[in-house]
Amino acid sequence: MTEPTTNSHIERAYRARTPRSAALYGRARQSIPAGLTHDSRTLLPYPIYASKAAGSRKWDVDGNEYVDYFGGHGALLLGHGHASVIAAVARQLELGTHWGAAHELEVAWAELVARLIGCAERVRFTASGTEASHLALRLARAFTGKRKVIRFVGHFHGWHDGVAAGGMSHFHGGVPAGILPGLVEETLLLPVDDLERVARTLEAANDVAAMVLEPSGASWGQVPLPPGFLASVRALSRQHGVLLIFDEVITGFRWSRGGAQGRFGVAPDLCILAKILAGGLPGGAVAGRADILDQLDAGAAAAAKREKIGHQGTFNANPLSAAAGVAMLSRLQHEDLCAVAERTAAELRHGLTQVLIEEAVPWGIYGEASAFLIFPNPKRLAIDPARFDPLALGFEGLKGARNPELCYRLRLAMLANGVDIMGAPGGLVSAVHGPDDVARTLEAFRTAVRWLKSEGDV
Ligand code: PMP
Numbered sequence: 001m002t003e004p005t006t007n008s009h010i011e012r013a014y015r016a017r018t019p020r021s022a023a024l025y026g027r028a029r030q031s032i033p034a035g036l037t038h039d040s041r042t043l044l045p046y047p048i049y050a051s052k053a054a055g056s057r058k059w060d061v062d063g064n065e066y067v068d069y070f071g072g073h074g075a076l077l078l079g080h081g082h083a084s085v086i087a088a089v090a091r092q093l094e095l096g097t098h099w100g101a102a103h104e105l106e107v108a109w110a111e112l113v114a115r116l117i118g119c120a121e122r123v124r125f126t127a128s129g130t131e132a133s134h135l136a137l138r139l140a141r142a143f144t145g146k147r148k149v150i151r152f153v154g155h156f157h158g159w160h161d162g163v164a165a166g167g168m169s170h171f172h173g174g175v176p177a178g179i180l181p182g183l184v185e186e187t188l189l190l191p192v193d194d195l196e197r198v199a200r201t202l203e204a205a206n207d208v209a210a211m212v213l214e215p216s217g218a219s220w221g222q223v224p225l226p227p228g229f230l231a232s233v234r235a236l237s238r239q240h241g242v243l244l245i246f247d248e249v250i251t252g253f254r255w256s257r258g259g260a261q262g263r264f265g266v267a268p269d270l271c272i273l274a275k276i277l278a279g280g281l282p283g284g285a286v287a288g289r290a291d292i293l294d295q296l297d298a299g300a301a302a303a304a305k306r307e308k309i310g311h312q313g314t315f316n317a318n319p320l321s322a323a324a325g326v327a328m329l330s331r332l333q334h335e336d337l338c339a340v341a342e343r344t345a346a347e348l349r350h351g352l353t354q355v356l357i358e359e360a361v362p363w364g365i366y367g368e369a370s371a372f373l374i375f376p377n378p379k380r381l382a383i384d385p386a387r388f389d390p391l392a393l394g395f396e397g398l399k400g401a402r403n404p405e406l407c408y409r410l411r412l413a414m415l416a417n418g419v420d421i422m423g424a425p426g427g428l429v430s431a432v433h434g435p436d437d438v439a440r441t442l443e444a445f446r447t448a449v450r451w452l453k454s455e456g457d458v
Helices: 009-017 020-032 083-095 102-116 129-144 181-185 197-204 229-239 259-264 290-296 300-303 319-334 336-357 392-399 403-415 435-454
Strands: 050-054 057-060 063-066 122-126 148-151 187-190 206-215 243-247 270-274 282-288 364-366 371-375 425-426
Touching: 009 020, 020 364, 050 336, 050 403, 083 319, 102 122, 102 319, 122 129, 122 197, 122 290, 129 206, 129 229, 129 282, 129 290, 148 197, 181 187, 187 197, 197 206, 197 229, 206 229, 229 243, 229 259, 243 282, 243 300, 243 392, 259 270, 270 403, 282 290, 282 392, 290 300, 336 364, 336 425, 336 435, 403 435
Parallel strands: 148 187, 148 206, 206 243, 243 270
Antiparallel strands: 050 057, 057 063, 122 282, 270 282, 364 371, 371 425
16 A cells, blocks of 8 residues: 655645545555556546546545546546436346347437437447447458558557557657557558648558548647648548548547537548447447448448458447437437537636636646646746647647646645546536536635645646
8 A cells, every 4th residue: 555655735635535545546456457447547646436426526435525527538428327317227227238139229329320420321339439449440441451540649549459559658659568560560650730741641652541530639639730630631531542530539429419520510431439429338439431331231341342341349339338328319419518518618718727827827728619628837838828829839748748747746636625637637527517516626726726836836
């Protein structure tokens, strides 16, 4: 177990409130590597252990209440335990959790996706976003008969081998341990702030199957895209016969009901979906052009003189996830929950910026749609929070400069004041966050930055 050896007020305040979490972390480390089941949940000296959640809030094992912006890693547009989702899943539990058969809910689920997402002529479900990313690249390579994939520095597409390099590490090239060098060579990793280079790469290489990117910019907008980028890559991909894949795992059903492609009016050939798609349960999907997805259909593939592409997965469109997904997307179809969440996020971004101005903290607040991001200025640049421009910093200044320790300390200070943000640092707002959540968050942030200032972090 981690020994409390700190003279930091922030860490002491956090530890004083969370002894049961500390004990669980000590136990977890005996059986679980790093005591954690997802790298993004890393928090030192130890994370909180959650025990229940409702709406915009969650509670830890010590009984502390938090305004929650982790939001199930972005999966919870309706907050925790929304009545419509609970009812659908509870009903399904009684009827069967896995029928090992086709079922009506998966049909309804696919129809809802097709109605909401512009490019979705066909939909194939997977068990996660990572699996959907894996399938999308397989489909693209098979369809074009080409090998290489253009990806962008810091854009995350799940943890499978084909996208491991350059997503969360090895941003400047290199082969992550455990990954085949040959796979890394099949990726052309490019920066987003050099469209000329994208064009040159496409001209020089005749073996590119697809370009894949987060249409929000890396990590749901932590590194925003230059203006016009999406339209430009759409034009370039058409010009060179390369498929364009949007990874809408976060932006799908969030950047707008029709995802980032709906918000920006740029249609990819394929998109990768997960998170909100399955209403808070596990699930993913590839959606897109029928001619590409129909490679999964033996008859259609034969008719098109193509090889049928294999795709299995025990929990694809499992009845529980399908029930939650149908409940979620049916509501979204009738009510613009994205706009509701976005309004709250805009208030939050404004309020957080005001706190920085009033407290004379040279950080920046930014973000799009229902996301907010905090730039904690690890290199102590001269920043005016009223005029913060993340585009001017680019990847190197934003995600590339991220200082994990500073982010942990900000998170600890926020947790000690009753707010759970994500490690970026930042968060995703749901449609059930309201004015009381915003007020509590602003108060917590003011206290947190004062604490960080007094400990020399600002
Ligand atoms: N792509 C993006 C943009 C993501 O944010 C994530 C998850 N954070 C994934 C892919 C992977 O999805 P999953 O965690 O469901 O495998």
